[in-house]
Amino acid sequence: MMDGRPVESQQSGEELDESGNLDIKTARGLLGSLILSPEGDAAVTKAISSSNPTKMLAMYLLQGIEMVQRRSMGTETPLDPRIWLASGGVVDELMPIIAEIASDAGVPLSIPEILPAVKEQLAQMLQQRGDQLKQEFQGQEQAPPQQSQPGMSARPVQGALQR
Numbered sequence: 001m002m003d004g005r006p007v008e009s010q011q012s013g014e015e016l017d018e019s020g021n022l023d024i025k026t027a028r029g030l031l032g033s034l035i036l037s038p039e040g041d042a043a044v045t046k047a048i049s050s051s052n053p054t055k056m057l058a059m060y061l062l063q064g065i066e067m068v069q070r071r072s073m074g075t076e077t078p079l080d081p082r083i084w085l086a087s088g089g090v091v092d093e094l095m096p097i098i099a100e101i102a103s104d105a106g107v108p109l110s111i112p113e114i115l116p117a118v119k120e121q122l123a124q125m126l127q128q129r130g131d132q133l134k135q136e137f138q139g140q141e142q143a144p145p146q147q148s149q150p151g152m153s154a155r156p157v158q159g160a161l162q163r
Contacts, residue, residue: 016086023079027072027090031064035097040064044098045105053116057098058121061091066129082127085119159161 016024034040047056065084072079083089095118096109102109 015080016080016089019077020080020083020086021104022087023083024086024090025066027079027083028093029059031066031090032094032097034064034067035101037093041101044101045107046108048098048102049105050108052116055078055121057114058118058125061094061118061122062129065090065126074155082103087121091119091122 015094035044043060044057047053047060050056069081071077084091086092092115095115099109099111
């Protein structure tokens with residue numbers, strides 16, 4: 001997903017292991033708290049009230065997913081990227097919260113109707129984002145080493161650190 005690997009919805013039957021299920025719980029809590037914040041509630045309401053609620057909701061979720069996934073990459077146990085779109089994964093588990101926000105805002109939202117389309121949009125967006133990150137990473141690897149300024153030596157000065 002975020003690391004340049006292809007993003008695929010896990011609806012094909014591949015099961016997550018116990019670690020993946022723990023990752024779902026962790027990510028659901030983190031992303032769920034963002035959605036339930038006053039700012040998140042307002043953003044979800046705006047997304048589902050837009051002229052293209054599927055795309056706007058997917059874009060909002062993408063921002064949260066990227067934030068949570070990036071933070072996890074700096075830990076000893078990063079989240080398995082498959083958890084977001086897996087059957088029974090984070091997006092599936094957060095849809096009832098989103099539907100409740102829609103109901104509170106008076107916006108009709110049917111989970112069975114919108115969920116597959118949101119997941120498809122997210123899969124495309126995550127793939128595009130992963131490709132962008134991969135290109136950026138490859139561009140950094142291929143960048144020529146920086147030239148030292150004229151008159152500056154890359155060699156350490158003998159005795160400079162000795163007392």
